[in-house]
Amino acid sequence: MQNANNISIESMVTGASQTYTQIKDTLDNLKEEGIYRSIDHELLCSRPKLSEQQTYHTIDEAIAQNGKNYMGVIYFHIPFCESTCSYCPYLNIPIANGKSVIDTYLDSMIKELSEYKEKFGILNASALYFGGGTPTSLTSKQIRKLFDAIKQHVTITDHTEITYEVSPVSLKKEGKEKLAALKDAGVTRISVGVQTFNKDILKECGRITSDEYTVDNAIKQIRDAGFHNVNIDLIYGLPTQKIEDFATDLTKAVALKPTSVTTYHLRLEDNTTFKNRYLNELGFKEKIPIYTNDSETIRMKIMATAYLERQGYHQMPTDWFVKDEGAHIAQYKKWHDQESLLGIGVSAYSSFGNGLKFKVLGNIADRMGSIREYISRITEGKPVIDSLKMQKKDERMDSNTALGLKTGVSLEQFKAVYNQELFAHYPNAARLIQLGALKIEDGELRLTAIGELLAEEVAAKLVQ
Numbered sequence: 001m002q003n004a005n006n007i008s009i010e011s012m013v014t015g016a017s018q019t020y021t022q023i024k025d026t027l028d029n030l031k032e033e034g035i036y037r038s039i040d041h042e043l044l045c046s047r048p049k050l051s052e053q054q055t056y057h058t059i060d061e062a063i064a065q066n067g068k069n070y071m072g073v074i075y076f077h078i079p080f081c082e083s084t085c086s087y088c089p090y091l092n093i094p095i096a097n098g099k100s101v102i103d104t105y106l107d108s109m110i111k112e113l114s115e116y117k118e119k120f121g122i123l124n125a126s127a128l129y130f131g132g133g134t135p136t137s138l139t140s141k142q143i144r145k146l147f148d149a150i151k152q153h154v155t156i157t158d159h160t161e162i163t164y165e166v167s168p169v170s171l172k173k174e175g176k177e178k179l180a181a182l183k184d185a186g187v188t189r190i191s192v193g194v195q196t197f198n199k200d201i202l203k204e205c206g207r208i209t210s211d212e213y214t215v216d217n218a219i220k221q222i223r224d225a226g227f228h229n230v231n232i233d234l235i236y237g238l239p240t241q242k243i244e245d246f247a248t249d250l251t252k253a254v255a256l257k258p259t260s261v262t263t264y265h266l267r268l269e270d271n272t273t274f275k276n277r278y279l280n281e282l283g284f285k286e287k288i289p290i291y292t293n294d295s296e297t298i299r300m301k302i303m304a305t306a307y308l309e310r311q312g313y314h315q316m317p318t319d320w321f322v323k324d325e326g327a328h329i330a331q332y333k334k335w336h337d338q339e340s341l342l343g344i345g346v347s348a349y350s351s352f353g354n355g356l357k358f359k360v361l362g363n364i365a366d367r368m369g370s371i372r373e374y375i376s377r378i379t380e381g382k383p384v385i386d387s388l389k390m391q392k393k394d395e396r397m398d399s400n401t402a403l404g405l406k407t408g409v410s411l412e413q414f415k416a417v418y419n420q421e422l423f424a425h426y427p428n429a430a431r432l433i434q435l436g437a438l439k440i441e442d443g444e445l446r447l448t449a450i451g452e453l454l455a456e457e458v459a460a461k462l463v464q
């Protein structure tokens, strides 16, 4: 069997550490113990529910506890896209519907940022991240204005990694000017949401494609603008996607010589077109090789890992494959050190070192209404946080450990910080190792390749 670039699938899986049968057996054993992904799965570990009532008083207190002079990642949510992808769980609206509110939305984000500046005194950014949404749906003028305003409130150094997410088709118009604006602003890393090179599958996903302006054109333009640190995002497990299609995606992505490739496994999340179709439309289930016990998806995972490693990409947390580790150090630190994250914009999520987590208002069932509500509350000087939680010490230990499995939880450090042995505190750890979902490596507890397929479910079981 060959992909569109005439590379055989068999050669792409050469060197895989485990066979398909071994992985399938392990997943079946995990399923018997209740560890599997169901249609109703929740992101309990990476996006815990925040239920406590918000009070500004509490946030101010929590921030005061965290100490002045914020240091960490600052995330900006730009909720405008060319169209809404059928799998997208994030709050966004098509740019055509949102044009009239973009400028006021950006002004509102800056006002929100300035309020944090006032509370903290200093906002030191270890990394800035612009996601969404599609941040390149902004015009070059809007990009320049946004960065000029941010720099008045945030301290950025030569070491601050600045990542900007790009969708290829959004560079079709004014791409050169947008990229020049990003370069002038000091953006150091571009993350390109390719998802798949297959136009038919992209259309199935509700994404806008262009015959004249391809991913190759976009990557060339990004390189010509002087960006060398480029990540490509791919998704596997999409409707109608076969292993040959994903093999083609991997070889095409590698041919473009990105510094990293991220391969996401499709999730069916609530309030997405795909999940609704999966639940309600006869025949859709056959189109989608859903969930981890599906043979096609497992083969895709094995192939991606084996092929990318052989192409010189080193696997970092879960499905992130990096060629030049130094170029991605800030992104890695964000995972590894679980730095504080301050989210700005509608529906943005924040998480602080002292256990404080909060979320800005945003209801995916009413996207435009949420954006308008965010703007109007900011304009009127009203709070925009709609849910907040100050984690207790035990909860913080659980969430740090659960999230830490992606990069490794040091047994020694666990003991030093929490004054107890990890295996004594989490009796499920030994069983998860026995089942092949977790492993000990270099004194750290980590997900295995199979555990990565069920990262949320394994983490939830560990801290249960």
Ligand code: SF4
Pocket: 080, 081, 082, 083, 084, 085, 087, 088, 089, 090, 092, 132, 133, 134, 167, 193
């Ligand atoms: S481009 Fe990204 S943010 Fe926008 S709808 Fe698609 S998946 Fe969601």
